[in-house]
Amino acid sequence: MGAEQRDVGSTAAADAGTPRRPPRRALIGLCVTQVTSWGVLYYAFPVALAAITVDTGWSATAATAAFSAGLVVSALAGIPVGRWLDFLGPRRVMTAGSVLAVPATVGIALAPTYPTFLLAWLVAGAAMSAVFYQAAFAALTRWYGDRRVRALTTLTLVAGLASTLFAPLTHALVEALGWRGAYLVLAGVLAVVTIPVHATTLTAPWTRVDHREPLAGRRRSRVPAEVRSGQFLALSAALTLTAFGLYAASLTVIPLLTGRGLSASLAATALGLLGAGQLLGRVVYGPLSARTTPTGRTVGLIGASALTIGLLGALSGPPVALIAAAVALGAVRGACTLLQATAVADRWGTARYGTLSGYFAAPITAATALAPWAGTALAEVLGSYAGAFGLLAAGVVAAAVLAWQTGRRPPVAPVTDGE
Numbered sequence: 001m002g003a004e005q006r007d008v009g010s011t012a013a014a015d016a017g018t019p020r021r022p023p024r025r026a027l028i029g030l031c032v033t034q035v036t037s038w039g040v041l042y043y044a045f046p047v048a049l050a051a052i053t054v055d056t057g058w059s060a061t062a063a064t065a066a067f068s069a070g071l072v073v074s075a076l077a078g079i080p081v082g083r084w085l086d087f088l089g090p091r092r093v094m095t096a097g098s099v100l101a102v103p104a105t106v107g108i109a110l111a112p113t114y115p116t117f118l119l120a121w122l123v124a125g126a127a128m129s130a131v132f133y134q135a136a137f138a139a140l141t142r143w144y145g146d147r148r149v150r151a152l153t154t155l156t157l158v159a160g161l162a163s164t165l166f167a168p169l170t171h172a173l174v175e176a177l178g179w180r181g182a183y184l185v186l187a188g189v190l191a192v193v194t195i196p197v198h199a200t201t202l203t204a205p206w207t208r209v210d211h212r213e214p215l216a217g218r219r220r221s222r223v224p225a226e227v228r229s230g231q232f233l234a235l236s237a238a239l240t241l242t243a244f245g246l247y248a249a250s251l252t253v254i255p256l257l258t259g260r261g262l263s264a265s266l267a268a269t270a271l272g273l274l275g276a277g278q279l280l281g282r283v284v285y286g287p288l289s290a291r292t293t294p295t296g297r298t299v300g301l302i303g304a305s306a307l308t309i310g311l312l313g314a315l316s317g318p319p320v321a322l323i324a325a326a327v328a329l330g331a332v333r334g335a336c337t338l339l340q341a342t343a344v345a346d347r348w349g350t351a352r353y354g355t356l357s358g359y360f361a362a363p364i365t366a367a368t369a370l371a372p373w374a375g376t377a378l379a380e381v382l383g384s385y386a387g388a389f390g391l392l393a394a395g396v397v398a399a400a401v402l403a404w405q406t407g408r409r410p411p412v413a414p415v416t417d418g419e
Helices: 008-012 024-056 060-088 090-110 114-131 133-159 162-201 230-251 253-259 264-291 294-314 319-348 353-382 385-406
Strands: none
Touching: 024 060, 024 090, 024 114, 024 133, 024 162, 060 090, 060 114, 060 133, 060 353, 090 114, 090 133, 090 162, 114 133, 133 264, 133 319, 133 353, 230 253, 230 294, 230 319, 230 353, 230 385, 253 264, 253 294, 253 319, 253 385, 264 319, 294 319, 294 385, 319 353, 353 385
């Protein structure tokens, strides 16, 4: 599992144009915009869902399908957005994403029919691809180089406050103004906060990277050699299976726990503690990354994911044990967020992080979009949430095997223009 893999990204940092002094202003700005973007474009929806269905007559399933479709669009759009990030830099791309997010949110608020509501969410999904974690990760990975883990940890810790801040804010706005008025106010928050902050704080030097790979002959491939390698595909598949299992389990933990005899309020408390557990996992990831190889921590965290999902499915009580298992699941999920953020740079360097991570994260983002529906569907097919958790755990075990296989051969070396 090769100590040679320990930090490929640090040696490539100079070639990627990493500033001598990492731009703290950019990190602070991204913390502000991540909280706002996630709060408005993601966490506001589940709070407003009941009001949307009552007001419009659309089913909760239909409304959620529009939201999920936006997330799938964000996964697909992440591939070209990653290329644009490498070439244009985060300031232009993330500011443009913020500009696009504002009319998309207004469109959600004013949609007179379900098709226009769906269309607005598809546009919002395109905006998400340029303002959510992947774009911010690309910026910080390039700018911070071998100090990226601390910056990414800070970002994800602060961004974890998005639901804490925006869930009650959205609830208060819906109560006062209705869901349409609430979304109009939130669109204004996006415009006032994210557009100027992206435009004024993401100004550190950025070395343009041409994403096209030179080939012998007359044409150049648009898909980098790293992306076509077996290691890249296997690692992306492993983290996709893991993310699917973690998100499906996290978002169906309430019916699992109530089925085990916990009250609805105690199950909701367990879900809240699961979210708090994510912060613990993100704090632990930094020391873990300093003491392990990329393959070692990948296999370890995926194995821990399978263990916690399986444990939740197998435990019948007591309540304190079930809640502890939920917190452990949250901690592993929090650490896996940073594992995904660092996996590409750890193996293929930082120079073309935007391009490579766009390909790498697309199936992961799509899996997380489908996970809420799939977890419930699995439980219905299998007849119990415990059975669904067992099947999810088995899928994550398969992911651990895939991840272990990726460490048996060295990564494909990054390709640069002119080679």
